[in-house]
Amino acid sequence: MEMNERKKGILKAVINEFILTAEPIGSRTISKKYDLNVSSATIRNEMADLEELGYLQQPHTSAGRIPSDKGYRFYVDSLINIEKIPESFEEMIRQKYLARKKEVQDIVQVTSRMLSHLTRYTALVASPSSPEYFFQHLQLVPLEGKKVAVIVVISSGLVQHQTVTLQNRPSREELEHISRLINDRLQGLELGRISNDVFRELEKELRDRTIFRELYRSLLEFFSEEGMNQEWGKIHLDGATNILEQPEFSDLEKVKVFLKLFEQEDMLKELLNKIPAEGLQVVIGKEVPLEEIRDCSLVVADYSFQDKTVGKMAILGPTRMNYPKVMATVNFMAEVLSKVLREED
Amino acid sequence: MEMNERKKGILKAVINEFILTAEPIGSRTISKKYDLNVSSATIRNEMADLEELGYLQQPHTSAGRIPSDKGYRFYVDSLINIEKIPESFEEMIRQKYLARKKEVQDIVQVTSRMLSHLTRYTALVASPSSPEYFFQHLQLVPLEGKKVAVIVVISSGLVQHQTVTLQNRPSREELEHISRLINDRLQGLELGRISNDVFRELEKELRDRTIFRELYRSLLEFFSEEGMNQEWGKIHLDGATNILEQPEFSDLEKVKVFLKLFEQEDMLKELLNKIPAEGLQVVIGKEVPLEEIRDCSLVVADYSFQDKTVGKMAILGPTRMNYPKVMATVNFMAEVLSKVLREED
DNA sequence: TGTTAGCACTCGGGTGATTAGAGTGCTAAG
DNA sequence: CTTAGCACTCTAATCACCCGAGTGCTAACA
The missing domain is CATH 1.10.10.10 (Winged helix-like DNA-binding domain superfamily/Winged helix DNA-binding domain)
Structure with a gap:
């Protein structure tokens, strides 16, 4: 048969x-x-x-x-065939992006909100993260007392900052000198290549500057793999409560498991990382690499920035999901986001 | 009787x-x-x-x-008498604060997590926000292409940044000139006093610089009341799922209302704002200024920075709440946080 | 050979009656 | 004023029952 x-x-x-x-x-x-x-x-x-x-x-x-x-x-x-999303939608979505300040977090937030609203399931969006990004600029800004703000700009427009408290109050000149040296050394480097070695060299050059010693540790931490992971690639979630509308979640125990999961960002991160996202992927039921949600499905797509895949977005819902609609939506949103990011550039 | x-x-x-x-x-x-x-x-x-x-x-x-x-x-x-928290706890909490990078978001996150873990209810923590903060420094960093990162530092260690795309690629000198002028003018001003007027004056001085014109709008937005509100005073929530353990939430409908509320940050902000927090406050059942959670109680305390009340933290739970424990915990956490912030300074 | 009507059978879920048990208010005695 | 005792109330759990949706199988039909 x-x-x-x-x-x-x-x-x-x-x-x-x-x-x-x-x-x-x-x-x-x-x-x-x-x-x-x-x-x-x-x-x-x-x-x-x-x-x-x-x-x-x-x-x-x-x-x-x-x-x-x-x-x-x-x-x-x-x-099934993936539904066609009307052209007019693209304009609407662009408007939503434009309406918000264009920080990474804002974009991610807007994206997840739209995804969850459009599909009525739960949306996960990983913010851009890639070791292939380039270092662009470091700025040390003296604050009150012994504190210094370390501001790092990578690729275009992605900014991170961090405050460090030193032993002594640094002079502005000193900070400028150090940041110039660091900038010269790191300029245009891929983040993935800013390894300990680079810093060790820098350390030699700056050995006499006690201030650098103190900054050293926090910079090292910042550019370390964990530091990178912690700051970039954060997962934003929206529409968690949408699952409550699904009849398969009328069981409180199930809801509990689900919502507990949502409070653990690292779990979600791992989940998305385990899915080899190139294009549009559908992961169904037992295929899902996470015990707790084996009776759910994921629709995942990647989005790109400067022609590199930098992040993923996903819809999480019951296996009984409106696949044609969700697949179309996720695919579309990923495309639009990539376009928007490219144009921004 | x-x-x-x-x-x-x-x-x-x-x-x-x-x-x-x-x-x-x-x-x-x-x-x-x-x-x-x-x-x-x-x-x-x-x-x-x-x-x-x-x-x-x-x-x-x-x-x-x-x-x-x-x-x-x-x-x-x-x-009741508020329980006494053992001294040894303070050290433990300090450790938790030290273990994390000391950005505002981190502090808020750690606080809310600890609150919810200690009480097993839901914790709300508003990040520091006060019009009485002082402007400290503005930095314009040229990025790729026509983009500029606007970085604003207020009081000690609070940093915000934002990316602006200009019409033309600005020169480094130009940006430096403008930031110097802006810094001179705003240095040490209370944020609440950086009104349109200040900017209008600045605009006059810089009228010939087209770049300033373009930056103008985003700066204005940044320092406007809404901009302020949007960036500062964000509410961080933790332990939302703790309520599911409470028998009064065995009704799915109730859970829904609750969790929906948690997805609306502005509602939570308003809720906390409506409570005149000075010291430790307990708001019980019908006293709660928010329809949806009239069968809950709130225990709220304020925390301070530079001797000013800058934020609030709260525990939200059923009216059948372990008041002695929760009141002690919230009070204690608010005190420790204030201390930590003071010492940081 | 594939399709369909018919029928006996299964099983979950809803309905209604019954019951056990916890708790009350009241009364009367201490 | 306190307390033992008792009749009464009300909920929630249990059980038997039945209804209906849906099945698989058989036999007739094209």
Whole structure:
């Protein structure tokens, strides 16, 4: 026994219907609502076959069928076309981006908010992060007392800052001297290459400056792998409560697990990192690399900046997700965001 | 009929017990568990009196009593002493602060996390914000292309930045000139006094510089009341899911309302603003100035920086909250945070 | 050979009745 | 004024029951 056109049609109908209703689908429903020109008995037989093939499953004997993960997989891979998003939408989205200050956090926030609003599921957006970014500028600004603000600008427009308290009050000249030296040395370097070595060389040159010694540690920390990871690639989440609208989350225990997860940013980060995002990816049910949400699906896309993939965005929802719509939306948003970032540049 | 010592003792016992169990408390429970030297019948009579006085209420005739808002109010005002936090705790908390980079966001985050962990309720912390802060330094850093990073430092260690795209690529000299002028003018000014007027004067001086014209708008926005509000005084929330552990939130609808609220930062901001926080405040049930959470209580304290109140922190939980513990914790955390900020300075 | 009508069977979930138990208020005695 | 005792109330849990949706199978039909 193998898949034929009629089986495909029935599978598609069942999944479409299940996405709509979240209830097990019986053969009668299909024969009435969909024009397949066969009786419910025939559909019943086909559904039994589809179950044997692993695409459908039955919660209990006297209930209808629901799709299995394998069923969804087939549906996503072979049965649907991604919806077309109307051109006019792009303009609207651009407006939203323009309305906000164009800091990285703002962009990420706007993106996640739009994603969650458009899909009514939960959106995750990782802010741009790439070891391939270039160092551009470092500025040391003396503050009150013994404090210094260390401001680092990488690639275009991405700024990070940090305050350091020194042992003694530094003079403005001293700070300027040091920042000039550091800038000369790091100018145009890829972040990934600003290793300890570079700093060790710098340390030699600046050995006599006690101030540098003190700055040294925090700069090292800043450019270390962990420092990088901590500051960049932060995950912004929106629409967490949307899952509460889904009938599969009427169980409080499940909700708990879910929301607990959302409070652990590192988990989410790892989750997204585990998904090899190039283009549009759909991860269904048991394929999800995170125990707690094995009954969910993820739709992930990457976005780029200066022609490099720098971040990902994702929609997290029940496996019974409106895939055509969500896939279209995520894909579209990733494209628009990449465009917006390119133009900004 | 009025309050006497025995009534107070019984009221206190009922509330303590209810805080523990979340179940209506009957007279027998009190007579058995608490050593009041009276029988359950006597307690029954007293409880009837307490109900008449409005301190207790009955969900239905054949159930025990639960405290009313008025009961909690009396309890908080007259029946409890705030627990003493052991000295050793302070050191532990300091360590936590030291372990993180000392940016404002980090401090706020650490604070809210600790609050929610210690109390097992939801913590809200408003980041420092005050029109009484002083302007300290502005730095314009040229980025790639036509972009400029505007970096503003206020008071000690509070840094904000923003990227602006200009019409033409600015020269480094030009930017330096402008920042020098702006710095001279704004140096040491209270943020609240950097009004349009100051900028208008600056505009006159710099009229010939087209670059300033372009920067003008974004600076104006930055120092405007809304800009200020948007950037400072952000609310950080932690332990949202803790409420799910509370039996009063076994109703999904209620959970929904709650979590939806948490996704609206401006609501939370308004909520905290409406509470005149000086010292430790407890807002109980119907006293809460926000419809959606009228069956909750808030314990709020303010914290200070440079001897001025700059922010608030709060614990949000069910009215059936462990007031002695929560009040002690919030009070303590606010004090420690103020101390840490003072020492930093 | 594939399709369909018909039918007996299964099973979950909703309905209603019953019951156990906790707690009360009242009364009367100490 | 306190307390033991008792009748009464009300909720929540349990159970039996039934309804209906849906199935798989069989037999007839094209």
